[in-house]
Amino acid sequence: MKDYSISTGNTKTVSQLDAETKRKNRNSLLIKIFIWIMLILAAGICLLPFYSMLITSTHTNADITRKLLLLPGDHFIENYKRLVEVVPIWRGFLNSLIITCSATAIGLYFSALSGYGFSKFDFKFNGPLFAFVLATMMIPGQLGIIGFFKLMNMFGLINTYWPLIVPAANNAFGLFFLKQVADSAVPKEMLESGRIDGCNELQIFHRIALPLMTPAIATLGIFLFIGKWNEFLQPMIILFDNSLQPLPVMIASVRNQFSVDYGAQYVGIAISIVPILIVFALASKKIIGNVMAGALKQ
Amino acid sequence: MNKKNLLFTMLVFIFAIGTLVGCSGGEETSGGSDQELNNENMKPEDFKGELDIWTFFGGVEGMAKSFEEKYPNVTVNVEVFPGDQYQTKLMTAIQSRTDVPDIFDLERSYMGRFINQEFVANLSEMGKIEDRVENYVPYVKSLGEGKDGNVKAVSDHSSPGAFWYHRDLAKKYLGTDDPEKVSEMVSSWDKVIELGQKVYEESGGKVHLLSHYGDVFNVEKQHQEKWIQNGKLVIDPAWKDIFMDMKQIREKNVDAKLPYFSGGWGDALNEGGVIMFAMPAWGGFMVNNDGGQAKGKYGLAKTPSGYYEGGTFRAIYEGSDNKELAYEFIRYISGEEWQTKNLEETGNMPALKSVYEKKLDTYTHEFFGDQKILKQYYELVQDIPPHEAGEDQNAISTLFYDAASAAIDNGESYEQALERFKKLVSNGYPELEIE
Amino acid sequence: MFSRRIDKSPYGYLFIAPFFLVFFIFDLGPILYSFYLSFTDWSGFNTPTFIGLANYERLLQDTLFFKSIYNTLIIWILSIIPQLTIALTLALILHEKFIRGKHLFHAIFYFPNMVTPVTMGVLFALMFDWQNGSMNKLLMALGIVEDPVYWFNSPFLSQLIVASILMWQWFGFNMLVFLAGLQSIPEDLYEAAEIDGANKFQTAIKITLPLLRPVLIFTMITSVIGGMQIFDQPLMIGKGPENSTLTMVMHLYEAAFVRYEYGYGAAIAYGIFVLIAIATAFSMWMTKLKEKKEG
Incomplete structure (x- = not known):
């Protein structure tokens, strides 16, 4: 940027300057949008396994075996019952x-x-x-x-x-x-x-x-x-x-x-995660602040 | 302070070693172990007291209940520890000699480590148990025998495996669902492979005859020479046939590549896609029978060889002060009365030949419609060669399977599989001589 | 004057005594006792019998032990490189002022670190299941693969999956550590750079990274020690094809608590200890060396 401004010297008009800042703004806006998309994508990938886990835990074993599951099913209670029985x-x-x-x-x-x-x-x-x-x-x-x-x-x-x-x-x-x-x-x-x-x-x-x-x-x-x-x-x-x-x-x-019973396994891990998720959602500011504070002291 | 700490460390250390040495009192044999009990002449009402049993198998609770019904003055406390922890739990209890139950269950896969130890009571000396097991299916009898030939552990069931097949699929692709005819069609692995190719082609690759080539290994693994003989690793040439059969099954699309007891396997067992499954008689819990949907769904065909899988054996703790009652429990479960009841109520195959024979023409199970399944099982169970429980035989067989399946999945030859196998064995058994 | 203070120093011993007492009973005692056991043959039933160096001789010939070292290293490398790269990139981005909802992103990226490793292992084992896993279903639905990928049949893919569990679990934590490091860099340094006309990329390379170095080094050392001890997640995955996901601690666990070769297991524990000591010393020496070089 510096070199450019020197080479053009004082021949730069006001309108040129305007166009330049506009372009600069547009460029940085594009970059910002790109970064935003990447961030949201990364967050999505980060959460996808948890989503898949929750969804899968609500389906029958037959569906788990055969289909790609994207929406909740209605078999959570059955899977849960089999799990807590044992x-x-x-x-x-x-x-x-x-x-x-x-x-x-x-x-x-x-x-x-x-x-x-x-x-x-x-x-x-x-x-x-x-x-x-x-x-x-x-x-x-x-x-x-x-x-x-x-x-x-x-x-x-x-x-x-x-x-x-x-x-x-x-x-x-x-x-x-x-x-x-x-x-x-x-x-x-x-x-x-x-x-x-x-x-x-x-x-x-x-x-x-x-x-x-x-x-x-x-x-x-x-x-x-x-x-x-x-x-x-x-x-x-x-x-x-x-x-x-x-x-x-x-x-x-x-x-x-439950080596064969995937529904029950999914329910098991979901049960182990969800309470942590709730606690974390409630206290995440505190926890993250503490982790960062702790990290600095180390 | 520093000196004190050092002193304390040393104390802990010395104490540790001291306790260790103190533990060696195990050599003393508890007195009176060779006096024969007189249970045969006693009435059920004569037995009094409490009996502690440890097991990993929930079904023992029903067994205890049935015992209590017959023996009104006895209470049986059953503690169930499911999963892998049971063995460690038992070992630590025995090591510290505290809270050891009167009777403990042993699973077939590790019982060999236990039954020759001095803390396992010799049942042969306690009564006429040998007369009982004489009438047992041969393999169940010999598994419970120690190295000295005495009876150390007794099971109340046999666990033969066979092909469970979907009747509808069999009709469609094999042309029949008659157990005799299907058994004939799969009486050798060559026939299985040929038939499997046909099924694959006719169904356009949608249906497979078998779930996994592992079935060959499971069915055949008891029929070879022992792995360890005189400190040497002996590889029976029959293993090569097993390997080649497994390899062909995979290469010719006979199997659906669903490993035994995996999720996909369980799905296929209930929903189809695979015609037949080599599985043990106790595997019925894998079948989804909500609303009786599995009624008459399956047929039972004979596997090319007889085989068994798993098995629960019961032993008495040598240090128990309740041996008379414990022995009576063992006597009870080894009798016809309990084993018949067990067969009828839970579908567990008996260990007594006489129960098989008496029920041969009448016993049916809802999954199999009106098929008289004891016929198939009885023939298969007698084909199983008797062998001692042993400590290493099963473990080494598993290593062979690991090596063989790795080789097959990578398209390697038998020689390469053997190379893998020998490496695995030499790691696990460094003292073994391997060519 | 009688104001001569009584020396209270000896009270300090009382304050630290419980710590040391517990250390000697529950830490040092077992460690020394393990050392003794490593010279014995003990299967759990018998009394341990002294067999000299036999366990260590066996350890040196145990190809599976060396395989487990190799596996652990590979898994560690496969996880640490992307993990730190992603953590650093995200930290740099999230440090930017224009990002809104920073806290939400912190929370999302950190969350996997809160989840129990065992649960993570089971979740990934299920997701990457050959016939039933959602990963294969997804890849097939997107048309990326035609047939399901048999992940756990390939040694490399299995190691990659274990590595990705670790990566997923730890990148958020490291990101927070880096962010904490970034926040401790004074603002005016950046302002000065901006006045000098440096662009974002230049400031990142010239200012941020050098100042973050202590944090990076700290992360590396702790992750070496942690990475050598991975156990929970691979145990849920299993040993993998050709034992490719058998880590060092899994090998120890299998020997001692599956096969009940306690004596040999103790020898493996000491083998692992020596390796970790060497790895730690090496990574410390490396960082010292670098510091000297750069004055």
Whole structure:
């Protein structure tokens, strides 16, 4: 643009300038429309599988096998009945909620506790221990899985929720995240004034530090919740009773037990997605904001 | 603190190993296992107490109910764990020796791993069970026997497979729906292939005789020499015939390319498009019978060889303190009374030859109209060669099928299939000698 | 004066003690115990018997193990390249001011990330089913193919499908990470560039990308660690033709929890650990090297 304007120099008339801006505007409008179309197309492709899933779940197996389905059918209830006769999918939902909520609560509390501990107390080996915590983040989750299974069996904890919930207290990422938060959001002076008021250290943490860290804890909470909700391998090997299993394990067993019944399978995955969709629709601004905030802190 | 942590780690570790060593007490045999029980002379009312059974099969609940009816003073608690988790569940319970049920079910595919273990009670020592299974279909009897020849697990059914065919399609494309005649038309795979080509051409490619070439494998896989002999992999030349039959079926459009128990397969079984399906007697739950629409819809024809699929066996836990009652349960399900009832109510084929023989001319099933299906099944079930449950035989056969189907789908030769197969075996069984 | 403060530092130990206690019981204990088990033969029934390095020797000869490494790498590469490209493109577009309804697009693109991986695996397995899948029905209706494509008969297509699950699931998340990165770039840099007459493309290459580099590097490293551990989605798809979608963790799972070769499974776990450690170290070294080069 620059070169052009120089070469034409001051010979450019007002009308020429006008035409140029018009053309420029037209060009950029075309580009904008093109980008818009691409965006909407991408969004469509992104949502298509979910649409297809919902539609397909309302048809008979014969139709699923034979036809391309674009519109809702009327067999959802039948498919659903076959599914819940064998797999207690809502029970799985409840189980998932129980496991995820307690693990998230424990994870948040202890991450805050230890993050605060590392941030505010200058004990011996603070540095090395913190480095050690960071190093444990590099250990892949599956490394100890066989020993974990065998040890939990020895402790008599197999087929209980303890091995799924208690280890949440040991979340290196959460600790790291909340230590940074405590570093910046909790001023030492406030702690001192708490001490002067005669609070003990735990009370100071509960009454002063924890409220100050709450926004960050909420952010971390979303990460922990999603992570726990989606966990699959551990509950699969730890829990045997159908009535105890969380949703992902049940979905996997739907796949095994309804290998031929596609209608029931579609209903199963639809049931696992729709509540998430609703929660997400209600809280998407918050969730996305938190993910972006969390992404920056990392 | 650091020292303490280290100490604690070591403690955990030592504790871990300590418990491990502590576990080795399994070698002691629980006393009194060789004393014979006296169940044969007791009356049903004499049995009292509670019995715990674990299973992966929901039908056991009906069995328990029937038992409770006959034994008024007994309560049977059945816990059902459907799906793949059952085996792990059972193993962990047995390892920790806590909450192990009196009776546990074993599926045919993995029972070989279990029945020779010391925690499985020897039924031969507990009573005259051998007299019972003597009258069993041979393959069901030998599957339940341990390496020492003693009875370790007992089933209450046999699970023979056969061709289920759509009667309307058979009439249209085979010219008859008479079970005898259809059986004759498919009595060898060569005939099947020839017939299948004809069906394909006459229907303009719309109808196929078979659903999938996997049927050949399923039907024939019990009739070869054992894979492992003296630590060596032995490949029976008969596998080549199986491979060639499978390959021809695919190449000559005999099959509809619908894998066994897939969605398309289930659809074809109910709606047509494929004439016949090699499937086991217990496969009836795949048939959609809403409003009785499947009444008389199918015929049953003999497969070229006899075969079976699956099977549930029941064993008693050696550490059970309720063995007398557990044994009585096993005795009950191995008897004519229960197996006849089971046949009539659920359509499960009996394990006792005598039940087959008594019902041969009278038993019918609604799917098959007035066809006396026990005739076909009884002939087929006796054609199945008896063999021990074994640990590896089935698993290696599956590897063969994996290799063979990969080769066929890629248009490869038998030699290439064998190459694939040997690779798979050497990964899974590193100690095995492979040429 | 008596205002000498009492040293409160030792209280810190109390605050971090639960974390470490749980770590030693539920993490380190099992890891060490797995290490011990990897030197034993243990099928679940017997007591583990020490067999020295036999499991590791077997691991080095296990062609399936190497195949699973290869599969994992291929799937990772097939998913990461389009995933990051799409994420970056979308982030750049959505960062533009003229786009309205940004939030709706954020939500749509991020949503797949909220869905349970197992569900995703089942959904794709159903969609790409040979005879019944909606994908084939759609392609045939559009006239793109004549006969249904047997996706899960081709090793490459199977890997591509698993990769596309991962791509679909993660591009929205990465897009948000990039957007967060973009938003942290100060506005006046762009204004200055505009005054200098740089066009959109030039600003993207000259300003945006270099400033986004830390974010890109972070994404790469986390996706290496995550990508090496893919399990849930391929497990629902199955091992694939010729074991082409058997990933490393699936191999571990099959050995330990399907075939009950716990000892060998533990050895596989350590094999995977070594590989991930190498991959992580390598990707860190690469980024350090680049930083040095560029001063």
